[in-house]
Amino acid sequence: MAVTLDQTIAQKQHTFLSRLFSNQTFWVVIAVVLACLFLSFATDSFATSKNIFNITRNVTFVAIIALGMTFVIITGGIDLSVGSVLCLCSMILAVTMHAGYSIEIGILASIATALAVGAFNGVLIAYLGFPPFVVTLGVLSVARSLAMVASNNTVVFQFGPDHQKLLALGGGAWLFGIANPVLYMIILALITGFILRWTKFGRHIFAIGGNEHAATLTGVPVKQIKVAVYMISALSAGIAGIIQTGWLGAVTTNLGTGMELQVIAATVIGGANLAGGVGTALGAIVGAALIEVIRNSLGLLGINAFWQGTFIGGAIILAVLFDRIRNFRRSD
Amino acid sequence: MPVLELANISKHFGAIQAVNDVSISLEAGEVVGLMGDNGAGKSTLVKMIAGNFHPSHGTMRLDGRELVLHKPADARQHGIEIVHQDLALCNNLTAAANVYLGRELRRGVGPFRILDYGAMYKRAGQLFAELKSETRPRDLVKQMSGGQRQAVAIARTMLSQAKIVLMDEPTAAISVRQVAEVLNLIRHLRDQGIAVVLISHRMPDVFDVADRVIVMRRGRKVADKKIASSSPEEVTGLITGAIEQVA
Numbered sequence: 394m395a396v397t398l399d400q401t402i403a404q405k406q407h408t409f410l411s412r413l414f415s416n417q418t419f420w421v422v423i424a425v426v427l428a429c430l431f432l433s434f435a436t437d438s439f440a441t442s443k444n445i446f447n448i449t450r451n452v453t454f455v456a457i458i459a460l461g462m463t464f465v466i467i468t469g470g471i472d473l474s475v476g477s478v479l480c481l482c483s484m485i486l487a488v489t490m491h492a493g494y495s496i497e498i499g500i501l502a503s504i505a506t507a508l509a510v511g512a513f514n515g516v517l518i519a520y521l522g523f524p525p526f527v528v529t530l531g532v533l534s535v536a537r538s539l540a541m542v543a544s545n546n547t548v549v550f551q552f553g554p555d556h557q558k559l560l561a562l563g564g565g566a567w568l569f570g571i572a573n574p575v576l577y578m579i580i581l582a583l584i585t586g587f588i589l590r591w592t593k594f595g596r597h598i599f600a601i602g603g604n605e606h607a608a609t610l611t612g613v614p615v616k617q618i619k620v621a622v623y624m625i626s627a628l629s630a631g632i633a634g635i636i637q638t639g640w641l642g643a644v645t646t647n648l649g650t651g652m653e654l655q656v657i658a659a660t661v662i663g664g665a666n667l668a669g670g671v672g673t674a675l676g677a678i679v680g681a682a683l684i685e686v687i688r689n690s691l692g693l694l695g696i697n698a699f700w701q702g703t704f705i706g707g708a709i710i711l712a713v714l715f716d717r718i719r720n721f722r723r724s725d
Numbered sequence: 726m727p728v729l730e731l732a733n734i735s736k737h738f739g740a741i742q743a744v745n746d747v748s749i750s751l752e753a754g755e756v757v758g759l760m761g762d763n764g765a766g767k768s769t770l771v772k773m774i775a776g777n778f779h780p781s782h783g784t785m786r787l788d789g790r791e792l793v794l795h796k797p798a799d800a801r802q803h804g805i806e807i808v809h810q811d812l813a814l815c816n817n818l819t820a821a822a823n824v825y826l827g828r829e830l831r832r833g834v835g836p837f838r839i840l841d842y843g844a845m846y847k848r849a850g851q852l853f854a855e856l857k858s859e860t861r862p863r864d865l866v867k868q869m870s871g872g873q874r875q876a877v878a879i880a881r882t883m884l885s886q887a888k889i890v891l892m893d894e895p896t897a898a899i900s901v902r903q904v905a906e907v908l909n910l911i912r913h914l915r916d917q918g919i920a921v922v923l924i925s926h927r928m929p930d931v932f933d934v935a936d937r938v939i940v941m942r943r944g945r946k947v948a949d950k951k952i953a954s955s956s957p958e959e960v961t962g963l964i965t966g967a968i969e970q971v972a
Contacts, residue, residue, distance in 0.1 A: 401859045402850045591839040593829050596818075600826055603815030610813040611827035611881075612798050670817035 417664035417716055418676040421683055428686050436693045444689070446572060450640070452678075452685045453574040454479075454633045455652065459659040459677035460578075460585045461629025464622040466660055467589075469602045469669025470525040472623060474514065475630040476652035477536035480644075482507050482634035484540040486559075487549035487644040496555035496562070500635055507631025508624050510536060515620030525623075533653065541646045550643035563639020574636050578678070581632070586674035598622060602669030658705065659684055662712040683708060726789060728753045728888050728920050729774070729805075734783035736769050743769040745944040746783070751889065751920040756911060758931035758952075759924045761941035762964050767924050770941070771891050774922075775807045776800035787888070806882035810893040812874055816867035820860055821849035824880045852880040856910050872903035879910050889920045896930050908934045928957045940964055947971070 663676025776794035858876035962968035
């Protein structure tokens with residue numbers, strides 16, 4: 394026997410490249426890069442600094458929430474309420490500041506609202522055993538309705554004494570001409586990536602998604618972690634809401650309508666598995682980027698906007714198709 | 726002195742008497758086969774030792790001291806480890822991650838502590854080497870054979886200084902070659918002075934690896950004897966009730 398047991402145990406089965414090539418996120422990055430290269434040559438208007446600025450900024454709102462959603466999806470759950478929570482948090486911020494309070498108090502109230510909604514979702518799901526789909530579907534309806542109640546269904550566009558501060562927060566570009574929302578997105582992505590890879594909390598999230606029963610048996614605090622992930626998801630929606638309020642300079646009660654589906658699409662395109670146990674921060678970002686590049690390019694290429702849904706839907710199915718093909722090959 | 730002693734343990738759920746006045750003692754470095762038909766009370770008995778259920782009557786003693794368990798984590802703290810029938814593994818995680826699930830190693834100071842991948846891979850590798858199992862710590866559990874998966878679940882019990890390992894049907898639904906592998910893993914545990922309770926329906930496995938066999942029927946202990954002085958025919962008779970009871 395030439396190979397000892399110790400050698401077998403120490404052997405690494407996968408090289409860096411084989412891991413890279415079997416990674417859905419990697420292929421989506423390639424797709425985004427190829428699309429950008431193609432568009433740079435095919436159109437004059439794509440590779441302009443103004444358009445790039447627009448794309449990166451448009452990506453961020455979906456991407457930031459997709460980061461939060463990634464936590465939920467890794468545990469095998471789903472959060473349909475994020476679009477409405479974004480609207481509610483924007484509205485709370487707007488109404489508070491409109492009433493004459495400072496930006497700090499406005500943001501605090503908004504974040505507190507997000508955490509409360511997330512905790513409500515989480516407690517019902519983790520402790521009372523509700524299906525995540527049902528609870529968050531209910532909250533989707535409740536949160537938007539509360540936003541209407543809070544504002545009396547009006548448009549808020551005057552934010553009191555700190556009006557300019559809020560617009561600068563969301564609409565400025567404080568570093569190297571990069572839009573502020575993009576900076577926030579990068580920071581949040583780094584934090585998310587760190588939590589998922591390097592903390593006990595992150596490890597336990599993956600364990601719950603892989604086998605919840607096993608996680609319980611081995612002493613993982615499953616219920617507390619589940620509440621935490623829904624709070625993180627709602628918090629990400631709240632943060633996106635605050636930034637978007639500053640960027641738009643006005644809040645309406647239809648803000649973020651249908652956004653939950655874009656967010657879920659972004660996470661799934663980026664490689665997260667709705668069955669749980671798989672997902673990355675980078676995946677959430679590139680998934681959101683691919684959707685935005687498709688949307689942007691259709692406009693630039695002069696294709697009728699009615700086709701947008703078809704192309705984005707196609708991208709979702711195609712991304713998951715690659716994953717299926719790999720699994721078929723493995724099971725053979 | 727026995728490592729674990731159960732004295733006149735009973736458990737009832739409402740009117741149903743699941744375990745009735747059972748006394749058992751376990752020695753260190755001993756493998757005990759626990760047999761019985763479905764509903765004989767094996768699982769209930771084991772769940773009391775594992776801290777899932779609280780006995781209705783009777784006492785448990787660990788190393789001579791009275792043992793009261795409120796939850797599974799208490800049992801683990803006292804050195805009682807369980808290998809669950811479904812192994813309780815996460816397919817999406819590596820072997821090392823599964824071994825350390827719920828008690829991950831971390832490095833750093835204060836609140837800034839990160840997972841110590843290196844140390845976990847290293848120690849998990851050592852455990853697999855001790856178990857003589859060809860299991861790589863970095864491999865995902867979903868790519869593993871049944872025997873390797875058992876090795877991961879058993880390595881988990883060796884992380885802390887376990888005194889007793891309870892194994893629930895470890896050889897059900899795996900191939901013949903893997904059964905041999907698992908029986909070897911059990912012998913390794915025994916050689917380290919751990920008391921192993923093997924719950925099984927498979928007569929050959931129990932007679933292959935166990936030192937003693939305990940048979941339960943309808944909540945009562947109907948036999949407790951050395952493997953050498955028993956036979957599969959006798960145990961079968963005891964399980965079905967063809968033989969009423971032996972001393």
